[in-house]
Amino acid sequence: MKKALIISTLLLLFSLSVFAQRDTIRSNKNEFSIGYGIGPSSSFRFRPGCMIYPETDNIGAIYVTYTRRLTKVIGIGLTVCYDPIRLNYYGQVNGGSALICKVNENSFSFMPHLKINWLNTKYVNLYSKVAILGIHHVTYKQEEYYPELYEVNAPELVPTLMAYQITPVGVEVGTKRCAGFLQVGIGMEGIISIGFRYGLKDKE
Amino acid sequence: MKRHLIYSIVLVALVSCVKEPTIYLRLPEEDAAAIPYQKGQTLNFVNQDGDTLLYVVTYDETQPFSEDSWGFYYYDDSKTSIIRQPWCYARTVQLRYYSDSADDRMLFTVIPDRYLYFQDYGMSIPNFDLKGATETVEVNGITYENVHVSSYHHPYNDELDHLWYYSEEVGLIAVKNNNHSLTLVP
Numbered sequence: 001m002k003k004a005l006i007i008s009t010l011l012l013l014f015s016l017s018v019f020a021q022r023d024t025i026r027s028n029k030n031e032f033s034i035g036y037g038i039g040p041s042s043s044f045r046f047r048p049g050c051m052i053y054p055e056t057d058n059i060g061a062i063y064v065t066y067t068r069r070l071t072k073v074i075g076i077g078l079t080v081c082y083d084p085i086r087l088n089y090y091g092q093v094n095g096g097s098a099l100i101c102k103v104n105e106n107s108f109s110f111m112p113h114l115k116i117n118w119l120n121t122k123y124v125n126l127y128s129k130v131a132i133l134g135i136h137h138v139t140y141k142q143e144e145y146y147p148e149l150y151e152v153n154a155p156e157l158v159p160t161l162m163a164y165q166i167t168p169v170g171v172e173v174g175t176k177r178c179a180g181f182l183q184v185g186i187g188m189e190g191i192i193s194i195g196f197r198y199g200l201k202d203k204e
Numbered sequence: 205m206k207r208h209l210i211y212s213i214v215l216v217a218l219v220s221c222v223k224e225p226t227i228y229l230r231l232p233e234e235d236a237a238a239i240p241y242q243k244g245q246t247l248n249f250v251n252q253d254g255d256t257l258l259y260v261v262t263y264d265e266t267q268p269f270s271e272d273s274w275g276f277y278y279y280d281d282s283k284t285s286i287i288r289q290p291w292c293y294a295r296t297v298q299l300r301y302y303s304d305s306a307d308d309r310m311l312f313t314v315i316p317d318r319y320l321y322f323q324d325y326g327m328s329i330p331n332f333d334l335k336g337a338t339e340t341v342e343v344n345g346i347t348y349e350n351v352h353v354s355s356y357h358h359p360y361n362d363e364l365d366h367l368w369y370y371s372e373e374v375g376l377i378a379v380k381n382n383n384h385s386l387t388l389v390p
Contacts, residue, residue: 044221049270051291052227085222091229101227142225151230151293155223 028176028199031067031075035181036060037190041164042083042107042136054103057086061190067115074116079131079165081109081188093146100150106139109163109188125172125179134163136188165189172197228268229292229316236266236295238314238334240375247299247375248389256389259299259310269294269315271330292316299376310376320352320370325384327366329354334372341369343378346390351377 040061047053060083067077085105090097111134119126137160144152170183179197183189241247243264249257268290292315299310313321318334338350348371356365369377378387 041221045224046221047224047289049272049289051289054224087222087224089225089227091227101225103225105223138223140223149230151228153226153228155225157223 029069029202030200031065031069031077031197032200033065033067033181033195033197035063035065035183035189035193035195037063037193039191040081040083040107040188041186042081042109042138042188043085052089052091052100054087054089057088059084061188061193063109063189063193063195065113067113072117072120074114077113077115079109079111079113079134079189081107081111081163083107083109083188091146091150093149098146100144100146101152102143102145104141107188108137108139110135110137111163111165111188113165123173123175127167127170127172127183129165129167129170129183129185131163131165131187134165134188136161136163163188177201226290228290231266231293231295231314231316235314235316235318238318238320238372239295239297239312240373241297241299241312249301249376249386250389252380252383252385257301257306257308257386259301259308261297262300263296263298266293266295268292269296269313310379312376322368322370322376322379324379324386325381327379327381329366329368332370341377343369344387348374348377 038060042061043056043058045056061081063079063081065077065079067075069075083106085107087103087105088099089101089103091100093100111131113129113131115127115129117125117127138157140154140157142152142154144150165185165187167183167185167187167189170181172179172181174180174197177199180194181197182192182194184192241261241264243261245261247259249259251257269292270288270290272288294313294315296311296313301308308324310324311322314334315321320332320334322329322332332352332354334352336352339353340347340349341351341353342348348369350371350373352370354366354368357363358365364380364382367378367380369379371377374388376386376388379385
């Protein structure tokens with residue numbers, strides 16, 4: 001009960017501060033951003049107990065977003081993510097270690113998102129972002145090098161899955177037009193990501 | 205509530221995680237031949253009471269193998285483990301003796317590189333290297349060559365834990381522990 005009261009109070013204060021800043025700081029109506037994130041969900045591995053672990057060669061997720069600001073606080077838009085994943089499996093061949101299988105996976109995500117700027121100042125913005133109804137598409141290609149020694153079975157692929165991104169907090173530092181940003185969260189954009197945001201000049 | 209939230213997050217995270225192939229090391233034919241039995245074959249063994257028992261090879265399959273699931277292959281609902289996933293193919297052969305009063309099963313499994321697993325009488329010899337040294341032994345007046353021997357005595361009372369003779373040409377020659385024994389009748 002006490003916890004619920006504290007949360008309600010915080011939400012109320014948060015709402016008041018949001019409404020208070022709504023018309024004080026102007027934002028661009030149309031924003032574009034490009035970012036790079038490490039640890040995207042599409043690169044998560046969950047294979048306990050495997051004897052043959054791959055060497056992974058993930059560069060992380062690259063993404064671009066477009067956000068249309070409905071108010072100074074709320075914006076909606078679309079995010080497109082690309083996450084290339086390279087897995088190299090090594091095994092014992094003639095007493096030594098050799099590459100037995102190489103997997104190239106490319107993950108593409110398309111996510112509508114909701115972005116809430118809960119602090120707008122002249123040079124610093126704080127925001128949260130959520131995207132839970134996205135589409136995640138994977139292409140998969142494997143190459144085998146010792147089929148006479150190892151049987152390699154491709155996974156059952158479901159070509160289209162759910163994509164998501166939950167960013168509790170992100171910070172933009174810069175001007176109204178251009179800013180760099182850093183955000184933390186979980187999803188296709190990565191656990192930590194950085195990027196650059198560009199705002200189109202509003203028509204007066 | 206907290207538990208459900210964690211489950212939901214894990215489920216959502218798993219939905220979009222990396223898709224990986226399953227990779228099994230194949231079992232070469234010469235390694236599979238380290239167990240000389242064929243399905244339907246019958247063998248006679250003499251037990252510790254002098255009774256002759258007729259064993260039949262009732263199971264002979266090559267399947268993906270995990271150390272954790274070994275010993276359960278001869279059941280239809282073979283158990284699997286998330287601790288160690290199957291990583292190679294293994295050939296498993298079961299010898300079964302069945303009567304009104306007894307149901308004994310011996311299990312032999314060979315994995316690549318000629319490692320053998322044996323189980324009977326609640327006794328288990330896992331991961332026996334068939335590439336190791338062999339001996340010449342005499343059992344009931346018959347001399348066997350190229351025999352793999354595994355024996356162990358408890359250090360605190362010198363009691364026999366097990367004595368096991370196995371040949372890749374003949375199969376099991378003898379097995380013995382402190383309560384039971386089986387000796388092949390040629």
